[in-house]
Amino acid sequence: MKACANKEFKFRTTLSSFAENFALFAVIKENLDLLKIVCLSFGLSITSHKTLCQEDKISEIISSVAEELASDEDDPEAAAVFTERLFELAEKPVRINSADESELSRLFFLTDFQVKSLADYIHSTGRIFTKYELASVTGFNRSLAEMISPFISLESSKSSKKDTTILHGSFISNFSLKNNQSDTMYPGPPWKALSRLSFSTGKLSGGITAEKDAGEKIISGKPPLPDFLSANLSWSGTGILRKIIIGDFTARFGTGIGLNTGLRTGLSLTQAGYISGNDEIRPYSSTCEYGFFRGIAGRFRTGKTTVSLFCSADKTDAAIDTVPENSMRFIRTIYRTGQHNTSSSLLSKDALAEFSYGMNVLFDLRNIRTGLLFTGSRLSVPVAINEGDPEEIFDFKGRDNYNASIYYKAVMGKIIIFGELCADRSMKKAFVQGFTFRPDSRLTINSLYRNYEPGFASFHGKGLLSSSSGDNIRGIFGNFTFEAAKHLFISAGCDLRYYPWLSYRCSSPSASLSGEVRIRYMPDQDLSFESLYSYRRYPYDNPEAMGVKKQHNMLTRSFKVYARYSPAENLTIATRLDYKTGGYESPGTGTMIVQDIGYRLRSPEVALWLRYGIFRTGSWDSRLYAYENDLVYSFSVPAFYGTGERIYLMADWKIRKSMNLRIKYGLTDTYSASDYQIATEEVRELRLQLRLRF
Amino acid sequence: MLSLRKITVTFLFVLLFLSASGSDPYCFKAGAAESGMNFSCIMKPGFWSSFHNQALLPDYSNSAIAINYMNSFGIPELGTRSAGFILHNPGATLGAYYSNFGYRDFRRHSAGLGCGMKLSEKISAGVQADFFAEKTPGEYDERKSVTFEAGILIMASDKVRIGIHLSNPLPNSLRKNILPVSIRAGAGIYLGGSLFAGAEAEMSTGRALTVRTGFEYEAGKSFRVRGGFSTENCSFSFGAGYVIRDVRVDIGFASHQNLGISSSVSMIFNLKAK
Numbered sequence: 001m002k003a004c005a006n007k008e009f010k011f012r013t014t015l016s017s018f019a020e021n022f023a024l025f026a027v028i029k030e031n032l033d034l035l036k037i038v039c040l041s042f043g044l045s046i047t048s049h050k051t052l053c054q055e056d057k058i059s060e061i062i063s064s065v066a067e068e069l070a071s072d073e074d075d076p077e078a079a080a081v082f083t084e085r086l087f088e089l090a091e092k093p094v095r096i097n098s099a100d101e102s103e104l105s106r107l108f109f110l111t112d113f114q115v116k117s118l119a120d121y122i123h124s125t126g127r128i129f130t131k132y133e134l135a136s137v138t139g140f141n142r143s144l145a146e147m148i149s150p151f152i153s154l155e156s157s158k159s160s161k162k163d164t165t166i167l168h169g170s171f172i173s174n175f176s177l178k179n180n181q182s183d184t185m186y187p188g189p190p191w192k193a194l195s196r197l198s199f200s201t202g203k204l205s206g207g208i209t210a211e212k213d214a215g216e217k218i219i220s221g222k223p224p225l226p227d228f229l230s231a232n233l234s235w236s237g238t239g240i241l242r243k244i245i246i247g248d249f250t251a252r253f254g255t256g257i258g259l260n261t262g263l264r265t266g267l268s269l270t271q272a273g274y275i276s277g278n279d280e281i282r283p284y285s286s287t288c289e290y291g292f293f294r295g296i297a298g299r300f301r302t303g304k305t306t307v308s309l310f311c312s313a314d315k316t317d318a319a320i321d322t323v324p325e326n327s328m329r330f331i332r333t334i335y336r337t338g339q340h341n342t343s344s345s346l347l348s349k350d351a352l353a354e355f356s357y358g359m360n361v362l363f364d365l366r367n368i369r370t371g372l373l374f375t376g377s378r379l380s381v382p383v384a385i386n387e388g389d390p391e392e393i394f395d396f397k398g399r400d401n402y403n404a405s406i407y408y409k410a411v412m413g414k415i416i417i418f419g420e421l422c423a424d425r426s427m428k429k430a431f432v433q434g435f436t437f438r439p440d441s442r443l444t445i446n447s448l449y450r451n452y453e454p455g456f457a458s459f460h461g462k463g464l465l466s467s468s469s470g471d472n473i474r475g476i477f478g479n480f481t482f483e484a485a486k487h488l489f490i491s492a493g494c495d496l497r498y499y500p501w502l503s504y505r506c507s508s509p510s511a512s513l514s515g516e517v518r519i520r521y522m523p524d525q526d527l528s529f530e531s532l533y534s535y536r537r538y539p540y541d542n543p544e545a546m547g548v549k550k551q552h553n554m555l556t557r558s559f560k561v562y563a564r565y566s567p568a569e570n571l572t573i574a575t576r577l578d579y580k581t582g583g584y585e586s587p588g589t590g591t592m593i594v595q596d597i598g599y600r601l602r603s604p605e606v607a608l609w610l611r612y613g614i615f616r617t618g619s620w621d622s623r624l625y626a627y628e629n630d631l632v633y634s635f636s637v638p639a640f641y642g643t644g645e646r647i648y649l650m651a652d653w654k655i656r657k658s659m660n661l662r663i664k665y666g667l668t669d670t671y672s673a674s675d676y677q678i679a680t681e682e683v684r685e686l687r688l689q690l691r692l693r694f
Numbered sequence: 695m696l697s698l699r700k701i702t703v704t705f706l707f708v709l710l711f712l713s714a715s716g717s718d719p720y721c722f723k724a725g726a727a728e729s730g731m732n733f734s735c736i737m738k739p740g741f742w743s744s745f746h747n748q749a750l751l752p753d754y755s756n757s758a759i760a761i762n763y764m765n766s767f768g769i770p771e772l773g774t775r776s777a778g779f780i781l782h783n784p785g786a787t788l789g790a791y792y793s794n795f796g797y798r799d800f801r802r803h804s805a806g807l808g809c810g811m812k813l814s815e816k817i818s819a820g821v822q823a824d825f826f827a828e829k830t831p832g833e834y835d836e837r838k839s840v841t842f843e844a845g846i847l848i849m850a851s852d853k854v855r856i857g858i859h860l861s862n863p864l865p866n867s868l869r870k871n872i873l874p875v876s877i878r879a880g881a882g883i884y885l886g887g888s889l890f891a892g893a894e895a896e897m898s899t900g901r902a903l904t905v906r907t908g909f910e911y912e913a914g915k916s917f918r919v920r921g922g923f924s925t926e927n928c929s930f931s932f933g934a935g936y937v938i939r940d941v942r943v944d945i946g947f948a949s950h951q952n953l954g955i956s957s958s959v960s961m962i963f964n965l966k967a968k
Contacts, residue, residue, distance in 0.1 A: 563856075565850065567848055568814070571817075573858065593895060595858060612875070612877060613877075614875055614898065616903075669866050680866060
């Protein structure tokens with residue numbers, strides 16, 4: 001027994017020593033020093049409040065990743081999922097002093113090894129009292145400690161245990177209206193609404209989400225229900241049965257090739273912390289109307305073996321066609337917009353049924369974790385391809401698919417290696433192999449090779465740095481993060497991709513290259529600077545070419561500078577500059593300057609956010625994205641192009657301790673000159689949110 | 695109702711003077727000292743820089759009046775005449791200006807009344823109400839607009855200053871006449887006891903991002919030299935200033951890559967010593 005315990009201790013110690021910091025996150029700051037200030041413009045005295053700072057931190061973290069995600073046309077919902085996950089964490093912070101690995105792993109941007117390192121630290125040294133202490137945990141540094149500060153609670157495990165049996169919950173109701181979303185053809189009103197209820201008591205938790213997009217009917221169908229309705233009930237335990245979820249849920253195992261309906265990992269070229277993920281099944285509470293499971297899932301653990309099982313029966317929007325010769329039905333298109341406000345979209349609503357199932361076995365061995373995954377799906381209507389289109393030759397066709405994969409994560413000295421091999425029904429394979437190397441406490445190097453064969457199909461997979469279709473890509477990625485000097489962090493990444501077969505808007509095998517350099521300087525807690533340079537080169541069909549398509553390389557370059565200053569706890573000022581150049585179809589240059597002010601009043605207890613931005617871009621190709629604060633759990637990264645201005649004012653009023661009202665009014669003016677006249681096109685939006693906690 | 699011709703002529707006038715002056719005409723810029731630094735001045739105290747960023751008004755510790763004349767490219771019709779005063783008070787400092795641009799067939803008048811105050815040791819803020827009027831003879835309408843501008847000055851350290859300024863932060867969709875919006879942000883540092891260097895970025899509606907940088911060196915007790923560069927029209931500038939008792943005289947010159955040199959001269963009369 002003692003020998004086993006020693007081995008276990010040695011194992012944990014080994015893991016702790018290897019637990020490296022993979023993440024370089026947005027520059028954020030801890031609690032601000034108090035400084036009294038009189039507001040000239042409002043003429044009211046102000047006081048400290050942590051909400052403003054917390055939300056600013058969240059915004060900064062989101063914006064460091066979300067803008068890149070939003071610009072990725074292949075996966076527009078990724079940023080929304082990322083945002084929701086962060087807000088979930090902020091709403092329900094991780095109790096790190098519980099030292100429970102399942103609780104700590106809710107910090108999804110930490111690696112398995114960082115989670116273990118943190119748990120071991122608390123086991124060995126006792127409770128963590130300040131967030132600054134986190135920086136001394138192996139595998140963490142100041143940047144990471146500050147980054148996770150909005151998402152953790154330092155309450156002791158004893159005090160938190162007292163509260164577990166009490167019913168906790170929250171209710172959120174959103175309403176939003178845009179002036180350009182009204183259409184007389186819509187079957188329903190032009191506003192958008194969302195209601196979300198979540199609760200937890202003891203080991204039981206659950207939630208219900210209902211949503212209506214602009215133009216959709218408030219309730220429809222038989223029985224009459226909101227256009228999108230999602231619910232889940234989950235139970236978490238510490239025995240053999242660790243978790244069971246009934247209703248809507250997401251799952252991810254390994255690197256995500258075979259199965260990942262949650263957050264896509266490998267999000268950013270320079271945000272290395274997201275490269276590896278943890279196995280998980282978790283309740284689904286997002287408003288994205290596709291990409292989740294509806295059924296039952298359970299996780300069991302005995303000894304060092306964890307088994308996860310799930311099955312799901314769900315429906316998806318799809319356009320169904322019939323072959324005239326034999327009346328056989330087939331899927332023409334699968335829709336993922338979630339919009340049901342036109343006659344055609346209503347016809348395609350829930351037209352395709354899918355039954356999915358799977359099992360994952362994870363073995364937690366000495367210095368290695370390895371897992372086996374088998375998952376399958378059956379569609380009610382087969383998928384057909386256009387045989388005459390060369391681009392679709394390798395695309396999936398048929399009704400059934402299954403994936404089997406084996407994956408691992410291992411520690412070797414100062415290196416962590418991980419990989420996954422996955423095959424589908426037609427024995428097409430996908431392979432990922434990566435490593436993280438930390439030669440010095442201030443330097444981390446990551447690299448990843450992946451090969452997703454043309455035709456590889458995984459209905460619910462999102463592999464590391466894969467394409468939206470999940471196949472037809474081979475490439476190598478590398479990045480590093482380096483603490484070059486005190487307060488100065490440099491990170492850079494490069495991704496070289498080769499497409500063995502035709503890809504979207506490119507009618508030949510091709511290659512692309514993208515790179516990014518990010519420099520952060522944090523001279524003190526109140527002041528931070530960040531600059532980002534990125535470029536991307538990818539081939540593109542020449543639209544003017546006759547006959548066989550010829551390709552040209554499209555090169556885009558962008559440069560961003562961001563400065564943030566908090567002279568007082570309740571005042572935050574941020575300025576950013578964006579410059580982008582490139583494009584092939586319509587090359588141009590885009591520039592934008594944005595000024596943000598965040599401010600909190602004492603009475604009434606109101607937080608205010610004001611943004612004023614001016615943009616000027618030559619074309620759609622040089623459009624610019626700027627993340628902006630929005631309703632809690634919501635997400636806004638608008639694309640700006642043309643010439644214009646963007647202004648929004650948002651206020652969050654804490655009516656009671658358990659009740660908040662948030663209002664956002666945004667206005668975008670875009671100018672165009674034609675026939676010697678300047679025309680102004682304005683987009684107005686009003687968003688309201690009521691939040692209740694109990 | 696405006697006829698197409700009126701709109702056309704107005705539009706062309708606006709565009710003409712936009713390019714001719716080399717900067718946004720609705721963002722008031724004056725001061726020979728500031729011209730010498732190519733107007734990279736939203737973080738540097740000075741009489742006219744107070745009108746570039748009203749948060750600087752409390753840093754001008756005297757009451758003063760001043761006049762300024764700026765000529766663009768040696769063309770008499772492109773002259774701007776300005777006058778202003780600062781009334782210093784311990785609580786809040788008031789400032790006002792009047793400016794007149796143009797010639798017989800086209801005139802633009804602008805005036806503003808501003809106020810700045812120190813909010814804390816680290817922060818000052820200011821706001822100013824502005825009035826613009828453009829007049830062309832004959833059948834054309836007179837364009838009048840009222841707006842405001844506001845700025846913040848942050849003393850990040852003893853030597854580093856950060857300035858942010860918003861001009862006309864009102865949605866143009868709420869206006870009858872479009873008036874450009876402008877955002878300026880910059881930082882400056884005092885190096886040693888006699889050198890100030892700063893850089894700022896400005897963007898206004900429909901215009902490309904402009905980056906400016908400039909310096910001021912105190913070459914003698916009463917003598918200062920200045921220089922600067924702006925990416926807009928690839929403009930270099932230089933200037934000098936001299937103090938004689940309570941009067942300060944400044945001159946400034948700025949180049950335009952195609953049109954030539956703009957020159958400025960200003961005189962500031964300090965009414966009350968520190």
